[in-house]
Amino acid sequence: MNIGIDKIGFYAPHYYVDMIKLAEARGIDPDKFTIGIGQDEMALAPVTQDAVTLAANAALRVIDEEDREKIDLVLFGTESGIDHSKSAAVYLHHLLGLNPYARAVELKQACYSATAGIQMAKGHIALNPESKVLVIGADIARYGLATPGESTQGAGAVAMVVSKDPKLLALENESTYFTNDIMDFWRPLYSEIAYVDGKFSNEQYIHFFNTVWEKYKEQTGRSLEDFSALCFHVPYTKMGLKALRTILDEATESGSERLKANYETSIQYNRKVGNIYTGSLYLSLLSLLEQNDRLEGGERIGLYSYGSGAVGEFFTGILQPNYQDRLYVHQHEELFNARKEVSIEEYEEIFEETLSADGSSTEFDRANDPAPVYLSGIEDHKRIYVNRIK
Structure with a gap:
């Protein structure tokens, strides 16, 4: 029985920042952003969008009524969780109107957790072939204004439906993974910002990749010639x-x-969105599939997932016949075309508007957020979500 990704879609907020203008405002050579790290634009989340709403807006683009009935497991990978106890997946389950006889769990391991969700989903489908699993990677990367990490911020979500007999990408059973306790990137519970050892993190990303790639070759006997493309987790596209x-x-x-050439195709969406942590690898996969008209059913794609702290995994999938029919190219084109560029002054104002630290009751102006699902405010320490189309 083949198991894999049957549908995939994404959502990014309607605001974005031009990276050349950001560089100029910070007194930095724009080439350091557009060439050095490979970013053109950066998605910006208003206060009315968080990991839950981004996930819901991504999922609404791909699920239908059959999915709502058959999805009995929701796996939400994020490092932008909104509660130390209640799972973001439970909020999402409600907002999407899914089958109530379902499990809903939030997963955390830096940028790797959506991949953990994919692998768990495969096991669930193997035991429950008529079921479907919704796997989400949704995050908002924030490092602060005029900080070294500012240029690698971003916001967005990728939603995937995993099932038997997938129409998009059948996931192969061979995968290799590696874990080591390192401190390359982390955010303590008491901190609003992440701590990162940038040079060390880059070195470890490559070290983990080389480690799992060598192990994969040893286990399978395959080589690069067996792959049409490789997709990577991309905190920045370089x-x-x-x-x-x-x-x-x-x-x-x-x-x-x-x-x-296929790598360049795979990063086109990431160049426009920026870093979305758990969803970055899958946004790269989506970009490859939607921007490349030369790939055909039967071709093998390699995927490298990395989550700081750290866990790395290399796994593979086979494109299915007529996989192009399962893509939402025009929807995603419309999403990008509908976004609004904000000035650096507007960006800084939007960035500084955050939720109150003490949970004070708040009501937000919803007129400026066109998303189907948004955060309307806080009441009695509870986030109030609205789904305009439910």
């Missing part, structure tokens, strides 16, 4: 390229050119 370059000497000249 990061995955750095990892890819470490193994390109294993490929033929034509194979190397193919992998590099």
